[in-house]
Amino acid sequence: MKLLREAWGAMVERSRPVAWSVSQAEAAPAGGRWLARDEAIMGTAIRVELWCDDAEAGEDAIDAVMAEMHRIDHAMSPHKVDSELSRINRDAAAGPVRLSAEMYRLVEHAIAFSTMSGGAFDISYAGAGQLYDYRMGIRPSDAALAKACGSVGWRGLQLDPASRSLRFAWPGMRIDLGGFAKGHAVDTSTALLVQRGVRHAMVSAGGDSRVIGDRRGRPWSVAIRDPRRAGGVVAVLPLEDVAISTSGDYERYFERDGLRYHHILDPRTGRSPDRVHSVTILGADGLTTEALSKTVFVLGVERGLALVETLTDVDAVVVDADGRLHCSSGLLQGNPVAGSATRQ
Numbered sequence: 001m002k003l004l005r006e007a008w009g010a011m012v013e014r015s016r017p018v019a020w021s022v023s024q025a026e027a028a029p030a031g032g033r034w035l036a037r038d039e040a041i042m043g044t045a046i047r048v049e050l051w052c053d054d055a056e057a058g059e060d061a062i063d064a065v066m067a068e069m070h071r072i073d074h075a076m077s078p079h080k081v082d083s084e085l086s087r088i089n090r091d092a093a094a095g096p097v098r099l100s101a102e103m104y105r106l107v108e109h110a111i112a113f114s115t116m117s118g119g120a121f122d123i124s125y126a127g128a129g130q131l132y133d134y135r136m137g138i139r140p141s142d143a144a145l146a147k148a149c150g151s152v153g154w155r156g157l158q159l160d161p162a163s164r165s166l167r168f169a170w171p172g173m174r175i176d177l178g179g180f181a182k183g184h185a186v187d188t189s190t191a192l193l194v195q196r197g198v199r200h201a202m203v204s205a206g207g208d209s210r211v212i213g214d215r216r217g218r219p220w221s222v223a224i225r226d227p228r229r230a231g232g233v234v235a236v237l238p239l240e241d242v243a244i245s246t247s248g249d250y251e252r253y254f255e256r257d258g259l260r261y262h263h264i265l266d267p268r269t270g271r272s273p274d275r276v277h278s279v280t281i282l283g284a285d286g287l288t289t290e291a292l293s294k295t296v297f298v299l300g301v302e303r304g305l306a307l308v309e310t311l312t313d314v315d316a317v318v319v320d321a322d323g324r325l326h327c328s329s330g331l332l333q334g335n336p337v338a339g340s341a342t343r344q
Helices: 055-076 084-091 101-117 123-129 142-149 181-195 286-299 301-309
Strands: 033-041 044-052 157-160 165-168 201-205 208-212 220-225 233-240 242-248 253-256 259-262 276-283 314-320 325-327
Touching (some): 055 101, 101 157, 101 286, 242 286, 286 314
Antiparallel strands (some): 201 208, 208 242, 242 276
């Protein structure tokens, strides 16, 4: 990744709107053009923007990305009864469920993140997470939550490499890949673009983005939203060849009795952490950045940044509950991480 130092030095730009840096209408040299498209897939806003020398080839490339997003949504949605994820949740407590190679790798990665984070990241949080309804403003009772948390625990995810299967150790377990499925989709989509010869592009799925190259001579600009001020921005990051993910307590939430119940849960308690408003992670791939954005959010500023400091190719920006900005040492010392748009 390249995060340009001269721009980072003036990172707090509160007058600038949250937006992509360039639109389709931007002037382009003869023989090439920018193309962009937006769709709603995976329950979020998907955007692809790329430079192409041939418009038809560019549109075909965007078609391929949108098809990939639909493919991953169909396999990993907890809301589709015929998805692979739904089949796992339905059958894995009764016996081993054979997984696709892709799903097996994702569960392996999830267990690795759980081990590294001491359980702050745990895809089995879904046993408790399913009790919340953020649209209807419904939260579970303390008794119901305590009972559900008894079925949460990544050590109960029994992977068998010989049969490429997964079994749940106890009844009531469920998994949800919302912690990094969008980041994975961004990774596989940018890989498709690279295979087609695209050298300048951005793919975004909600708060998860990955950029290929630059904007033909200048960086991509990605804004970090102010968690408490509509339309406000706490930082604008100039980026090249990097993945970036932001998780915030403003995405899906409701408030009750002065408390904010949001979709980022501590798997160990089933409750929403309240020490952080948002976490942005920069790194070499979207799967890692999305998972770490959730992990650091749960761990909090001190423990979360301490974890980031142990990792290579990772940087972080955290907005705490008092609205203060915290950054990893790579950003503060002028040594942002390096990455590649083609890395998986």
